[in-house]
Amino acid sequence: MSSDYNPLPYYHSWPGHSTQRAEIDEENPGPVMSGQDFFHRFSEISLTDHILRSHGFLLETYTDILVIRYGIDEEKEKNNEAFFRETYNNYLENVKKGTSATRCCFRLEKIFEHAFSNELNVYYCRSLVSIICADLLEKEGEYTKAWSLLLCHQYESHILTELLTYEVEVVLKREKSRKYGSQSYSRYDNLKSYFIEFLYSKAPKEGWQSQTSAAGYLAQHVLDSHNKSDKTAIYRTDLEEVNTKLKSWLRNDPKCRNAYQANSIKR
Structure with a gap:
């Protein structure tokens, strides 16, 4: 079977006067809207693109939490982006040279402890190491193993997002309350x-x-x-x-x- 073959339906259709959740009346369809099906579109994303998107998510998470927590200016934000990319590449090389991924995770927790609370830092670094490993496996042609690590990242990032949302809300409420009072925050x-x-x-x-x-x-x-x-x-x-x-x-x-x-x- 060709790697370009996709058995999933390309289009999703719905009544033009309603939402995408509505069923089309077969006897009286009326105006119909169509668009690429979400699941088909997502299935077309390559392993490499998934890894790049996950890398971008972790980069934005790191830089954004620092902006929220410390009010870092644009120049320092660029420096933080460079720091993240350098750290990522260094630990990709460390794993490639034989350092266990678990050891790298523990070391990264110390590196990123300035940005996150303890629990959030643990999940952030697990998610980061999962992507580092998936990236290395993809580069080595071990695609099935890379997908497994990508799924591990998805699990960790789901918890990470929930913890991050809570932490950002706490930080913002505290900062807004300090500056303007609770009325201004809302x-x-x-x-x-x-x-x-x-x-x-x-x-x-x-x-x-x-x-x-x-x-x-x-x-x-x-x-x-x-x-x-x-x-x-x-x-x-x-x-x-x-x-x-x-x-x-x-x-x-x-x-x-x-x-x-x-x-x-x-x-």
Whole structure:
């Protein structure tokens, strides 16, 4: 069987007046919408691309938590990205030269303890080592073994995301409370709720192309929803401020980032 063969249906169709969950009435179908099926699209992602995406997820997790925790400026953020990539490559070489992956994991926990709480650090480093091992196995042509380590990463990253969401919320609440008080922290909650909703409901068929384009397209929709709500009597905002908020949330807020990634183009 050719490696290009995919038995999964390419298209998913639904009634044009409803959501993708609705069934089409066979006797009276009416207008029909179609798009590439999510599961077909995901099945077409190569092992290499899965590893690269997982590498990017771990890089963003590390840099974003430092920004949230310490308010690091742009120059230091670039340095942190370089530090992560250098550390990743060094430990890829260490495993390749015979250092056990478990030993590397313990050493990485000491390296990244400045960024994460103890429990979060354990899962972060397990996830990181899983990808390092999968990367090495893929480079060596051991594809089945690489997929196994990728599944290990998926399990660890699921727990990691839950812990990260909680930790970010704790850090943000503490910081916002210290600076502005609890009322200011909840000021933009309605904007964020609209944004998350629209990341799903207004996503293009092919998915969001970039964070910047998603924020730019949805900013007016979010602002319009805000202006129609009772919140506009409490505080006013403008398109520029909303656009800035959306781009910031896509970088720093796990819920917004997850909503974006779930509806972005799978490269």
